[in-house]
Amino acid sequence: MSAKEISELIDFLHDQNRQVRMIALRHLLSYSQTTHPQMPLFKKNEKRPIRDLLVLLRDIPRIACDAASILINLSSDCEIREILLQPEYILLFTQIITDVKSGLTDLICMILANLSKAEKIELILEITWENIPSMSSSNRVIDQLMDCYVKGHDKSLNPFATFDFLGNLFGDLTRFEKGREYFCRKQEYDGVFPISKIVVFTDHSRVIRRTGTASCIKNILFDINEHEILLDERDSDGMPEECQLLPPDKKRDQDDHIITLHLDSLLLLTSTVFGRDILRKRKVYPIIRELHSSSIDQSVKERVDRIVNLIMRDEAQETKDDQNTHVE
Numbered sequence: 001m002s003a004k005e006i007s008e009l010i011d012f013l014h015d016q017n018r019q020v021r022m023i024a025l026r027h028l029l030s031y032s033q034t035t036h037p038q039m040p041l042f043k044k045n046e047k048r049p050i051r052d053l054l055v056l057l058r059d060i061p062r063i064a065c066d067a068a069s070i071l072i073n074l075s076s077d078c079e080i081r082e083i084l085l086q087p088e089y090i091l092l093f094t095q096i097i098t099d100v101k102s103g104l105t106d107l108i109c110m111i112l113a114n115l116s117k118a119e120k121i122e123l124i125l126e127i128t129w130e131n132i133p134s135m136s137s138s139n140r141v142i143d144q145l146m147d148c149y150v151k152g153h154d155k156s157l158n159p160f161a162t163f164d165f166l167g168n169l170f171g172d173l174t175r176f177e178k179g180r181e182y183f184c185r186k187q188e189y190d191g192v193f194p195i196s197k198i199v200v201f202t203d204h205s206r207v208i209r210r211t212g213t214a215s216c217i218k219n220i221l222f223d224i225n226e227h228e229i230l231l232d233e234r235d236s237d238g239m240p241e242e243c244q245l246l247p248p249d250k251k252r253d254q255d256d257h258i259i260t261l262h263l264d265s266l267l268l269l270t271s272t273v274f275g276r277d278i279l280r281k282r283k284v285y286p287i288i289r290e291l292h293s294s295s296i297d298q299s300v301k302e303r304v305d306r307i308v309n310l311i312m313r314d315e316a317q318e319t320k321d322d323q324n325t326h327v328e
Contacts, residue, residue, distance in 0.1 A: 006031055006038050013052035018063070021056065025066035032073040042074055050074065050083050057096065061103055068107035075114035084111065085120045087127055094141045097148060097163070098132055105161035112145075113165040116172035124169075125178055138189040142182065145169070150197045153209065167212020170198065174219035183216060184226045195220065195230065202262075207255055214261035221268035231269075231278050256297040263288070263303035270310035279311045 001009075012024035031038050042049045053074075056067035074080045083089070096108045115121055127141040135157070136147040149166040151157050173179035183195040198216060201209040220226050253259055266284065269275035279285075285308060292304040 001027075001031075003038055003041065007041050007044065010041055010044070010049045013049055013056065018060070021059070022063055022066070025056070025063060025070065029066060029070055029073075032070040034073065034076045039074070039077070043079060047080070047083055050080055054084075054089060054092065057092065057104065057108075064104055065107065068104050068111070072107060072110045072114065075111050078118070081115055081118045082120070085115055085118060085123065087123065090124055090127055090141065091129055094127075094129070094144060097161075097166075098135060098144055100135070100158045102158065103160045105158055105163065106165065109161075109163055109165035109169075113168035113172075116169045119176075121169070121172065122176050122178055125173070125182055136189075138187070140189075142173075143187060143189060146194055146197060153201070153204070162206070164206055164208045164212075167198070167201070167209050167215075171212045171215030171219065174216050177223070180220050180223050180226060183220055184229050203253070207258070210253060210255070210258050211261070214258050214265070218261050218265045218268065221265050224272060227269060227272055227275050231275070256295070256300055259291070259295070259297075260299055260303060263300065263307065266307050267303060267310075270307060276311050279307075285311060 006028070009024045009028055012020050013028075015021055015024070030036070032042065033039060050071075053067045053071050057064050057071075059067070071084070075084055093108045093112060096102050097105050097112075099105070124145075125140075125142050128139045129141065131137055131139040132144060135151070136144040138144060138147075145166055148157060149163045149170070152161060152163045155162060157163075170183075174183060184193060186193055195216065198213050201213045202217075204210050204213075220230065253262075266279065266288070269279060288304045288307055292301055292308075295301060295304075
């Protein structure tokens with residue numbers, strides 16, 4: 001299809017005829033990938049096509065689904081992200097995600113996952129709107145998304161959604177200081193640490209949830225000031241009962257990428273005396289020694305070796321060593 005024909009199809013996104021809009025969307029999906037040479041056509045007329053697609057999210061389900069699918073592709077583009085990251089559109093996405101009857105929820109979660117690659121995503125921590133008593137007593141968007149993620153993982157909240165891709169959003173938010181603070185502070189509306197809500201997903205059956213949780217933990221641990229808060233057993237009363245102890249039948253993850261994320265977290269904990277003492281107390285050494293023996297992944301083995309060297313070494317000059325220890 002020529003660029004002129006594609007451009008004409010894009011103009012049909014705001015056509016008054018529903019059937020015309022539907023046909024246009026169906027044909028435009030393949031051209032919306034950021035690698036396609038004609039994708040920039042969606043930015044024409046001061047990016048009106050993007051706004052047209054956002055309006056179509058409120059159209060009939062079939063049209064809304066196709067519009068969301070195109071936005072997923074387009075949200076990988078930096079210029080288009082700038083539009084989608086406006087507060088009014090973040091609210092639109094939140095309204096759809098928190099609608100327990102919406103069939104678009106997981107698609108919109110994927111859009112947020114793409115948007116979270118931009119630094120401007122921090123603004124989601126500040127946006128508020130009306131609370132939803134049946135779902136969350138907080139009027140903060142980030143709290144509502146967190147409650148959807150926790151309560152809806154088994155489709156009990158929305159039969160059409162798992163909310164899994166919000167894990168990517170949370171993982172990326174912890175790249176920022178404000179994001180780490182959010183996860184490591186008790187929230188006023190429920191008195192719970194957000195990190196304690198998601199840590200139970202470290203052994204979830206779906207890889208995307210385990211990855212999101214592992215990324216959150218690792219990023220938070222880059223901030224040494226949070227180590228004692230995360231590891232203080234005396235403050236576990238602030239966590240839900242099911243978050244205080246992991247089930248005894250927990251199995252080792254089979255995904256090497258997730259394993260390396262957790263090993264990186266352990267490495268970050270070795271950067272302080274407090275962290276190393278906790279690792280010894282929890283008898284981490286025999287566990288990772290077994291991992292070293294059973295894994296064939298070289299990056300896993302290298303990380304295990306570094307952890308062992310740090311927690312088994314002589315601690316006679318800990319204070320001096322702490323000042324010189326760097327974790328890559």
